[in-house]
Amino acid sequence: MRRFAGHALLVITVGALAAGGVLYLAGAPRPAGAVWAVGTAVALLPAIWWVVSALRAGRMGVDAIAVLALAGSLATGEYLAGALIGVMLSGGRMLEEYALRRARSDLTALRQRAPRTARRYEDGHARLVDVEQVRPGDRILVPTGEMVPVDGRVRQGVAVLDQAALTGESLPVEHQAEDGVASGAVNVGPAFDMRATASAADSTYAGVVRLAQEAEAGSAPLVRLADRFAAWFLPATLLLAGAAWWISGEMVRAVAVLVVATPCPLLLAAPAAVASGLSRTARHGVVVKGGGALEALGAARTLILDKTGTLTLGHPRVVDVVAAPGWDAAEVLRLAAAVDQMSSHVLATAIVHAAHERGLVPPDPEDMREEPGTGTSALVEGRKVRVGKALAPRATEWETAQRARAALDDAITVWVSVDGRAAGVILLRDAVRPDASRTLRRLRAAGITRLVMLTGDRAEVAESVAGVLGIDRVLAEQTPAGKVKEVRAEAARAGTVMVGDGVNDAPALAAAGIGVAMGARGVAASAQAADVVLTADRLDRLADAMDIARRTRRIAVQSAGAGMALSLIAMAVATTGLLPPAAGALLQEGIDVAVILNALRALREGRGTRLPVDDSTEALLRRFELEHAELRPPLELIREAADRLSVRTPEENLADLRRVHAFLVDDLLPHEHAEEDRLYPAMARLLGDPEATTTMSRAHAEIDRLVRRLGRHLELAGDTGPAPGQLDDLRACLYGLHAVLTLHFAQEEEAYFSLAAGSTGA
Structure with missing residues (x-):
């Protein structure tokens, strides 16, 4: 209805202006003036209503200037000026509405594409039901081209999903059996079955839609500033108009001043720019709950980050398997995975995953028993295998050495025993996100001057992560109450953003100037308390959002400032009588249109956002990232062979060395050479510097040299x-290879692979 009224007002005012112009050119100035007067009166009525509505809301808006300008035009007989003001007023309203509607289009699209139906299996047949009827545990069919209706897990096969609406990833992502899938993703592969793990209301996409609705409801400080601006601009305008009338004795000069002061460009610039910024952040997988949060995000100077799940991946990964004397590391991992494949513990999941990565097939266990707090045991191939804490009351020299190493590496230890005797230990660690370092550098470049890590983890673990990432201050071993206290202390010093991903972070997120929740799944409490939610589990989305927020604020202030400056100059000229009301109305219309169009620049990508990656380069990045994930587990063969050189026979060492050399020559070197030939030239073009990949190429040369040296040793060994x-x-040679490859992999993942929108964080 409101949109129809706006269209009607615009049609009437434009029609009156045009009809009056035709009459005037036909030699009928009096009828032309009458038609223009009608157009002016038609525009005056809604303008009065807008002023009354603002007063009821406790605001005095600059629409009051429009009312005075229209009334003054009628009083002085400047009907053409009045008609122009009417067109300007109705056109400005329509243009602003269009700008806001276009800027909010991405948020609106999120709501409109929400899943509404699901194909639930009933009596062995997939039947179409309302998505609200789906319950956790239901078996769902997702045909090709349809949307995942609720959160769930793939039952069998591979699900190939387009997750662009959720995460911004441009390429489809494969999900294996038992992988979690989020509602809102589109199946671009073959049909697959899934098991629902949440209802529609509790699923990812419903949460994103709720966040988008909250985002549209907010009002930015820049927008509210426009209302406060009217408190001094309106009296100043009236004073200048009165002075022009008093000095010249001509009321028409006062009307001319009022005309060029109507409407205020700030009222048009701020809402359009802020809504554009909200739309841009949504496009990047970031939902900002209102313009106020966007404005505060752009003004922040301190960033507080939780460690687990924010700076780190949030789940442990196996970093080493150390076999006890007389045992083989691969066998230790295979037996441990056999026991743990029936456990839901996070460490058990990591161990089973590591075994699959290494190509091991765990046998089925029997008589499995889980002892809370100590571990899990089972019969595996006739032997009693136990996985968990060490059993021996007094540690052996070997166990003491492994504990010392775990302490140095900040690793978690999982001990494996067979028939009551230690067989080995598995070391796990929560790895730093590959994109964390790059993102923090981007945030500093965007204006963040202080980085603080706030975590409940041990101080030594937190310090090791902070050292890698260049964190300014570390606050470790903090309780939720302690986090709130520290966040408030930082917020008192400067504009502060707090990033977290868990339920225990919710109080701190609420206490921060701006709270940012990582991920839309499984973090309902933190997302509820946060002002910004990253729908993708990627920290670099925050850097995108801050770049957008700062650019939005800059464009809004720039548009408003330039528009007001031009208006003030026009008002000064109008007081001298050099700018008649009709010409002033045309000039002000041009100023307002320019202001809105400039504000809409916030919809476009700025220079400060993530480095744009073309589709072919992104495909290369994704390819080599996946190859890294496959090659990383066998890297441990290199170090294990070096560890065993002193304790094995020459024949056993020869077998180890040949196995390592075969892996290096057949699998690793082809990968490195393909990177050198295909990926590095693409990265050099992307970065605009032919020397950008020189250090990485030097690492490739060193890897080649060490592999050749190992080959010569094998020739000598006979x-x-x-x-x-x-x-x-x-x-x-072996330790050097392991160190160079580990560092090189980490450098490529941080410097190159993290640029891909769909980086998996391998």
């Missing part, structure tokens, strides 16, 4: 195995 005199150099 069929009898390496001689004692070769062992020291072999050990140095």
